[in-house]
Amino acid sequence: MKIKYDCIDTNYNRHLRKARVYARGLAGYERATKIYKYFEGCGHPHPRLTFIDVRMNDTEGQTDRQFAINLMKEMAYLTAVNDMLRLKKSKNDK
Secondary structure, eight states: OOOOOSOHHHHHHHHHHHHHHHTTTOOHHHHHHHHHHHHHHTTOSOHHHHHHHHHHOOTTOOOHHHHHHHHHHHHHHHHHHHHHHHHHHHHHHO
C-alpha cells in the first residue's frame, strides 16, 4: 500500500505518531520541550512562536500535561498544512 502524503489528515496523524515516539518517557513540561524540538527539526514553519502562543493561551489554567497535548496537536496541524502547501507548490512548478 502506497502512503499518500498529499492529505493534511494523513500528515497530521503521521506527525502526531512520530512526536509521541520522540517524547516517550517524559511528562509535563519536559515532554512539551521535547515535542518542540521534534517539530523544530521536521519542517515546522515557526516552532518557537507556536510554543509561546500555546503556552500563553492558558485561559483555563491548563496543566503542563494539557499544555504538551495542545502543543503537539497545534504543531502537528501546522506542519501538516505546511507539508501540503510545499507539495502543491512542487507539483505546480513542474
